[in-house]
Amino acid sequence: MEFSSRETWTVIHGLVLGTLFLLAFAGGLAGLWSMRPGLMTTEGIKERMGRLYVGAWVMAAAAWGAVITGTWIVYPWYRVKLAPVGEDAYAGCVDAILPNAACSPRDFLKSNVSGDTEMWHIFGMEWKEHVSWAAPILATAAAFLIVYYGPRLIARPWLRAAVIVMFVAAFAAALVGGAFGAFLNKVAPIV
Amino acid sequence: MITDFDPGRHDDESVAPELAPLNLDPKPDGPAAAVMIASGLGVFTLGLMTTLAVINGSVKSFLEWFQFDQGVGALAGKSTVSVLVFFVAWLVLWLIWRQKDVVLKTSFYIGLGLGILGVIGTFPPFFEMFE
Numbered sequence: 001m002e003f004s005s006r007e008t009w010t011v012i013h014g015l016v017l018g019t020l021f022l023l024a025f026a027g028g029l030a031g032l033w034s035m036r037p038g039l040m041t042t043e044g045i046k047e048r049m050g051r052l053y054v055g056a057w058v059m060a061a062a063a064w065g066a067v068i069t070g071t072w073i074v075y076p077w078y079r080v081k082l083a084p085v086g087e088d089a090y091a092g093c094v095d096a097i098l099p100n101a102a103c104s105p106r107d108f109l110k111s112n113v114s115g116d117t118e119m120w121h122i123f124g125m126e127w128k129e130h131v132s133w134a135a136p137i138l139a140t141a142a143a144f145l146i147v148y149y150g151p152r153l154i155a156r157p158w159l160r161a162a163v164i165v166m167f168v169a170a171f172a173a174a175l176v177g178g179a180f181g182a183f184l185n186k187v188a189p190i191v
Numbered sequence: 192m193i194t195d196f197d198p199g200r201h202d203d204e205s206v207a208p209e210l211a212p213l214n215l216d217p218k219p220d221g222p223a224a225a226v227m228i229a230s231g232l233g234v235f236t237l238g239l240m241t242t243l244a245v246i247n248g249s250v251k252s253f254l255e256w257f258q259f260d261q262g263v264g265a266l267a268g269k270s271t272v273s274v275l276v277f278f279v280a281w282l283v284l285w286l287i288w289r290q291k292d293v294v295l296k297t298s299f300y301i302g303l304g305l306g307i308l309g310v311i312g313t314f315p316p317f318f319e320m321f322e
Contacts, residue, residue, distance in 0.1 A: 037206055037207040037209075038207070038209070040209060041209060042209050042210075042212045042213060045209060045210070045213065046213070067270070071263055071266055071267070071270055072261060072263060072267075075263060075266065076261055076262035076263055079262065079264060080262055122315060122319070123315050123316075126315040127313060127314060127315050129266055130237060130238075130241045130266070130269065130313035131237075131310060131313045131314075133237050133269075133270045133273060133274070134233075134234045134237060134306070134309065134310065134313075136274075137230050137233040137234060137237075137273070137274065137277050138230055138234070138306075140230075141226045141227065141229070141230035141281075144226050145223055145226060148218065148222055148223075149218055149223065150215070151207075151210055151213055151215060152201070152203050152210070152215060152218060154203075154206075154207045154209075154210060155201075155203035155204070155206035155207040155210060156201070156203065156206075158295055158296065158299075159220075159223055159295060162223070162227065162295065162299045165299075165303070166227075166230065169306065173310075
């Protein structure tokens with residue numbers, strides 16, 4: 001039972017960092033949501049803030065890790081042009097059931113040799129690869145606001161609401177990336 | 192509206208008395224406004240670069256230069272430029288506003304508007320209209 005190098009990196013990119021991001025997001029959102037006047041004692045605030053600081057930075061770090069590994073390690077394997085032979089851009093994909101050494105995932109999807117798969121690239125991958133980069137930017141901004149203002153967020157409802165919007169927007173961007181990543185890895189796995 | 196930081200303006204302890212024992216230092220709104228607008232600018236740049244790379248071949252070539260033969264394509268430049276814009280804008284606005292009070296609602300809506308435009312720019316049905 002073993003993973004190839006490529007499988008290991010896709011697991012790190014999507015499963016490890018993605019799961020870490022999701023866990024940190026869920027905990028962070030719950031923490032932020034309950035930061036309202038009168039809900040916590042002073043001791044409770046002290047106890048909770050440390051966890052919130054760690055969670056917010058873990059979320060940001062996981063987002064950076066996911067997009068950097070995704071873009072610079074996994075994505076080149078996805079997009080490399082292996083199939084062209086002469087004038088035929090997808091010659092290497094003829095009769096392919098899945099991507100292989102002569103047909104990269106991008107070639108495979110665009111060739112439509114296994115059904116109507118081109119839209120997975122044109123819409124799914126094209127959106128995922130771009131919008132995912134919004135996640136670390138927004139998560140970093142939210143983490144900074146949480147750490148810089150700390151317990152003051154309890155007394156500043158507008159600022160707290162803004163942080164929650166950025167936090168959720170970071171999650172939404174990561175969700176597009178994560179969901180399409182999972183689907184694409186089913187339709188055209190990186191091998 | 193931007194004004195000099197007034198420590199008495201944010202009377203957080205009267206809104207949340209449980210904060211009083213923590214003896215927190217007063218903090219201005221400027222740094223929050225800075226990061227809100229900077230993050231919006233970063234996302235906007237992401238969308239702008241994505242769409243410009245479709246419209247203009249020279250922009251695409253410039254963005255591909257950032258890949259350093261790693262096979263990433265123009266995504267290398269789109270992401271690198273966007274992240275640089277985010278951090279540089281944050282640094283500049285931080286330096287300008289770190290001791291200022293800035294109207295947060297306006298800053299938030301500017302950042303939100305930029306962010307929405309950025310996401311539209313990354314949306315394939317939008318940028319494919321320019322192919």
